[in-house]
Amino acid sequence: GFALLPVFGNVHASSINTSSGWNMPVGVTDISQEVFHLHMTILWICIAIAVVVFGVMFWSLFKYRRSKGAKSAHFHENTFVEIMWTAIPMVILVVMAIPATATLKKMYDTSNADIDILVTGYQWRWRYEYLGEDVSFFSNLSTPREQIYGQEARGDFYLVEVDEPMVVPVGRKIRLLLTANDVIHSWWVPDLAVKKDAIPGFINESWTRIDQPGVYRGQCAELCGRDHAFMPIEVKAVSEEEYTAWLASKRDAAMAEAQGADREWALDELMARGEGTYNTYCAACHQPDGKGLPPIFPALAGTGISIDPNARQAHIDIVLYGKTGTPMPAFGTTLSAAELAAVITYERNAWGNDTADSVQPAE
Template identity: 45%
Template sequence: MIKQRKLILGSTCLTLVPQLAFARNPFEFQTPVTPIARETLYVHDLFLTIIAVLFSVGFGFLLFSVIRYRASRGHRPALFSAPRTPLQWALSALPILTLVVIDYIVMGIPAYHAVLTLANTREDAALVVKVTGSQWRWRYDYPDQGISFISNLSTSQEQRDSGAPTDPNYLLEVDKPLVLPVGKKVRVLLTSTDVIHAWWIPSFGIKQDAVPGFLRETWVKIDRPGIYRGQCAELCGVGHGFMPIVVEAKAQPDFDKWLADAQTAAAQAAAVTTLSKPELLKRGQQDYATYCALCHQPTGLGMPGAIPPIAGGKPFTAPPAMTDLLVQRGFYNAGKIVVGPVARHIDIVLKGIPGTPMPAFGTQLGDADIAALVTYERNSFGNQTGDVVQPSAVKAARAK
């Protein structure tokens, strides 16, 4: 099998010189680092080689016929419309038989093997990671290790508004990458909280949809340490271009150390029960910029007719179907968004508002982050309620 692959790759390199190096330009594959990606590249190169050979042979016969049997040399076209002699029948059947062999044997067997390999997600899996897509970020859970975190685009709003790339990985950097061990099979479970997203990392050879209400799965086994980047590959809304994927592959000792540090940090975060108002406002400002500003805008003014403003006393006009939902929650009065009860504010952030663009953050954010968000929104953008919401209040709301 290895000799066969070397032969295929060698013939491809002779027919298509740019395939000598991967990812030197946008028209080539990224360097494969998983068995699935290598299998995909092998099938691709095999297919490309077959196409090149068939094209060369077919075009060669055509060119020879045009030159050798041209009318200027006295040749006249044949008058038969169907094969008559055994040779003519053989020449007619040969292309059909060749394509059958290519489709079902040369291409079919490797493709069938690749599909079976991709479908085998559970055998020898050393780690399980759950990936949840949301508008517009990724959540990563290690269920057996008790670790969960959100991965957000780290490019600031100011950089995005300027439209000027700041580095080669512009719009492909995140605050918290997914960390995986090298040389271990990782089973990846995918779902979504709102619309269809797609988890795509080219160097892994993986592009799997994350569908609301369904749990889909795939797997990866990374060959070497490094940082690998991808993106959401399913058009999922206005923030679709701001859902990068970054995976940091670590050697096993480094991964074990990261895992222990992450578990310690999670335990410390869970132990936090009381924060001061300045701490809540600072944390809430950061969380608002990360999770809310894309819709409600950095100024808190929202989007007329679609996204209500957070800013106090600002008018908001929208279809009755949306304003009625806000009225039911005590957040709409005389054409303006008003600061309603704290309990309902927490409930909206936790559960979202079905039928509107407001998502549920209860599965995305911890108690401290939601408490900080609510405190910040009730004391910023012209809202001066003085309310301070503690994580314990959010925890009690979850319990209900």
Template identity: 35%
Template sequence: MSKIKDGLIFLGVALVVCGIAAVFGVVAAQDWVQRAVSNSISNAVLGRPVDWELNFQYAGTAFEQDLLRLHNLLFGVDLAICSLVAVLLLYSVWRFRRSRNTVPSQRTHNTPLEILWTVVPVAILAYIAVPSFALVYRYNVIPSSGMTLKVTGHQWYWEYQYPTEGNLDIISMILPEAKLKSQQGQQALRLFAVDNYAVLPVGTVIHIEVTGADVIHSFMVPSLGLQKYAMPGRINEIWTKIDREGDYYGQCSQLCGQNHAFMPIGIRAVSKKDFAAWVESQKQQKVSLLSAPPQEGRRSPN
């Protein structure tokens, strides 16, 4: 009778702990707040954080979606391990309490158990390593690209160069609060909105070269799965392929000076047709600036 009671207690503890872990996992993995916001707003503001979100930002690339899947896998493994430890701990506290076991057991070794708790963690790590190494490989091996974007971090703004598009040069700085519109949607972009966006085409493999002009910066766009250090005298490489049109935002994630918090990253993903039109307009603007006569108080671009 005592063994049946012990078994029922153990089963009850296991069900309670696993139920709590399952509810916690579902709530954390399925961010209803972010899903509701993503469904109710336009594409133009999908690639930014939203109030009260619990999970990652909306994924704008297949690579970021794979990162989310890996995160959920690791999160599930973590919950399973924590649940097992919690069940064993709670049951052991009840089953082997002093009032029931006045004389503690003197057993110190259990060879099968020691082998088990050595082999199982190794198997779990091997199971985790396969998708992890696959993502590391995908992130660092750049496929054949359709265009190149060179990103240079300055104190405290970003410079975007398009060597494959006629050497266009775009300077992107934070948009001051005084220039933000009064609409709530624009107010939410405080510290994210920029004056000039890095315009990129969707459905195109983009080779991104990242470097720094003065100190170490970090080019990070969470919704696109991009993060690379911008180091002076060195060019680091990453790549992306954006799936959906819209505006995606990031920030420098490396302390780079007093205005570190005021150098956001703004990327505008457009169709290939709109991108070609944008490139042409930038070239025309560059030609007009170069051909315009110098004005008083302004030096010539040459």
């Protein structure tokens, strides 16, 4: 199913589980298998039609060629032929439409789901919110884009991976609610036969039930800006016990993150955290060296945003609430207090801006 992606230099071909590399994947859900067989049935019907139509055409060209003295026939109409070439395609279309409609009906039936996950597309990452479970997180690129470009320049193949996959238990019906924060994205995982647009202001629905444990990969399938090629999707299907343990670990991590706001952080701890946060959320536009891409993406390095308390507060407000009329989104619901403090500390001290100084989460 990912046969085309290695052409774009996106995915390590050997690590993708495909049926043949030429066809769409059979996939790992009832729906994906049904879609595959439907596709094969229709393909064979089309091949049969092509063989008959082109067969008759080439046979006629050969049999009635002029060198054999054939004369063209002259007639005005033939009611029988006209009825047949209307009726036969109609019957073929109806024959194809019956199983196709049944499959579509099944694909659209999101009722009686066991688990509801809200999937939100951002430029350029996915966010998964497990409704009713108090678990939500961003699924970011695991390797910074710049590093991937470096590998590409050396001609290496690589796998674009995420830091945190969407984890689901096998054998349960998962309802996916899809939306977007900024522009239209599309959540596409070929092995699940799910490809659904994530549109700002709308909630689209889809569902899946995976029977085989494993990691299933996908990619944003709607051109959504510069890093569209760097919005990978990873769905990890695990046993029920592993899923329960994973949910608990996500809750613990969220708890620890919340507690990070109450304690004193060491400067190097904030710097390390801030660098990661900066590279994940800020570097794409403001550049890894903080010099920005003026005039659209202003420089952060050497601007004194952290020396003058008013400038710093204005900067924090922009980070929290975004800036209307510019591409700067609001990070207020994205960043925790600790991440915000860390990234401000990092901007204050990286790139030789200022003297070493930290900003604590409690500030």
